[in-house]
Amino acid sequence: MDPKFIPYGRQQLEPDDIEAVIDVLRSDWLTTGPQVERFEAMLAETAGTDYAVSVSNGTAALHTAMHAIGIGEGDEIIVPPLTFAATVNAVLYQGGTPVFADVDPQTLLIDPASVESRITARTRAIVAVDYAGQPCDYDTLRQIASHHGLYLISDACHSLGAAWRGKPCGSLADLTVFSFHPVKPITSGEGGAIVTGDEVLARRMRTFRNHGITTDHGQRAKTGSWHYDMVELGFNYRLTDIQCALGISQLAKLPEFIGHRRRIARNYDEAFAPSPRIQPLGVHPEARHGYHLYVVRVPERDRIFGALRQAAIGANVHYIPVHLHPYYRQRFGTGEGLCPIAEAAYAEILSLPIFPGLSVADQNRVIDTLHEAVGKEKP
Template identity: 65%
Template sequence: MSTPHFIPYGRQTIDDDDIAAVVEVLRSDWLTTGPAVERFEADVCAYTGARHGVAVSNGTAALHAAMFALDIGPGDEVIVPPMTFAASANCILYQGGTPVFADVDAETLLMDPTAVEAAITPRTKAIIAVDYAGQPCDWDALRAIADRHHLALVADGCHALGASFRGRKVGTLADITVFSFHPVKHITTGEGGMAVTGDKQLAARMRAFRGHGITTTTSQREKSGAWFYEMTELGYNYRITDFQCALGSSQLKKLDGWIAKRNELAQAYAAALAGQDSIRPLRCREDVRHAYHLYVVRSPDRDALFRHLRANGIGANVHYVPVHLHPYYRNVVGTREGLCPVAEAAYRELLTLPLWPGLTEDNILTIMRTITCVN
């Protein structure tokens, strides 16, 4: 069987309002570090309930800024799950810290609080938890652990903009929350990211970090009529442009509708998979609003199913190779197989099926018919 068009696992949705917003900025006086950046930060804060937002060039830059703001350095350990994109752990290495991997829950693939507690040592300084696939972690349990051991708590919410845990939105559940605006995420700025926090000092450190460690921005100096600035920290150029942020603000207006659509499609998948013995979705907690960045299933025949779907024009994918199994981590950090057995066992079965707002229920039926042909 074949399909006439390739169905990607995720993609951006851009409309005329988005294009008009970008064009307006292109015709303005500011292309970077201008008013559209501050407006986007304010818009994300208003949506999430966070007090301060720091927009940066991508989600990885936001993670790095968070580690810098928390003073992670040589000798410090930060606990992180293995079931995530490598950037969640790489940001610790950028600061000279040591990632310590805590295993995940077998049913959700979210960080297991019991494993986190067991991983804490006198050198532990922070916890980074990942809202895998768009489902929030058990943030109450993680907060209790962090407070008991006097640790900073960071939410890698790159999958979870628009999600909530027990009625509280992602963005308010940790000391710092990080978002990504890559094209396959819930909203896009092309490339882009943001760190949000309730702590004014953490926000100020991250804001300086994104601009070379300099105390003021070009627009701030323009407003005050001053030229003088000082570099007080060793920062990076992690700035984001105004036209990217204009796109982000435009996209944010549609986020709730897109999250609702993602949930509808996830329910259609779940209904279609109910009679399948060899393929099953991850468990969704009852106390969350799932953002469904990814629709992840488990199948013991993952590799054969992946090849079959791809051969029939369906862009299945795998998220992720556990970070501690990557060659760099094995060779440089000294991790090994067997460190996180739950994540390792899950990885051998994981498959991501297409899910994005432009997908239709007919697409879901096509995908399910294709799956049925191999099972």
């Protein structure tokens, strides 16, 4: 890779993170051990809820959440189109049917009015995606969910450390899903988790992540028992002590990481304010944005993307609307016109580099290159 290349996101690892992992490698427990419990307790406290269930990645977390609420054939789940495909794929893993609701034109978060219009007698849950790291309008979504007797699930894979009206992401829905991929707010290499205030759901998710078995090896070692019961069909979605040790070390730095991201976002905001051709997404005044992504809308997006890449700046696009992917077109007959606001936004959105270690010099290089690119007209 070009040493001058600036990725859109990357992990921030320091010597104490590495030492935390080495300590586990020297210990007796590499998986189902004490670091898993420590990480889950620390994550639940950070998220402002009672229970955390760690799993192998964010996709596994989404699948586990769908299993926990009993999604099956004939059930409809309302989802936004502007998200990574895994959000919607997890509905299919359980045999459910995704129903796409459009997004707000300013924030690109799921539009509660569109959600309300999609509810049918078969609807079982609403999935709200905290796109780019900004929390959705959970008060309104909760009212809708409660009125119709639905579960509210938060895909907060972008928003660990963010908050809505003073309440942390993790405390705003029935189930909240996090990801710890390297570009996310913290990393455990790969990893994910679901947090909840419901003990029954937490217990069901712990069983599901362990092949449908009620106890794991660490729990049996504590009681001196060999016996275990498989009570349902589950998966091996466990997160290791190695990964949890890294997650514990990273989670302690979350406020610092979010602070860096917010400062970079302010720098971008100020730099782009004079340009009518560069439009950052709107931010609700009562949201504490986590800035997993910094997204702008620009004209001639594909040309500008190419200009940034030519300048060794790793701009990206998040996301192709899920309903426009070939698999969804072919299986469900979705296509253009289903979510017109999301589709129009997709043609213009561009994600700029943002991560805690992004230097001021590199921020300025991104700013100057984007200004130059948008200033050029198509030949």
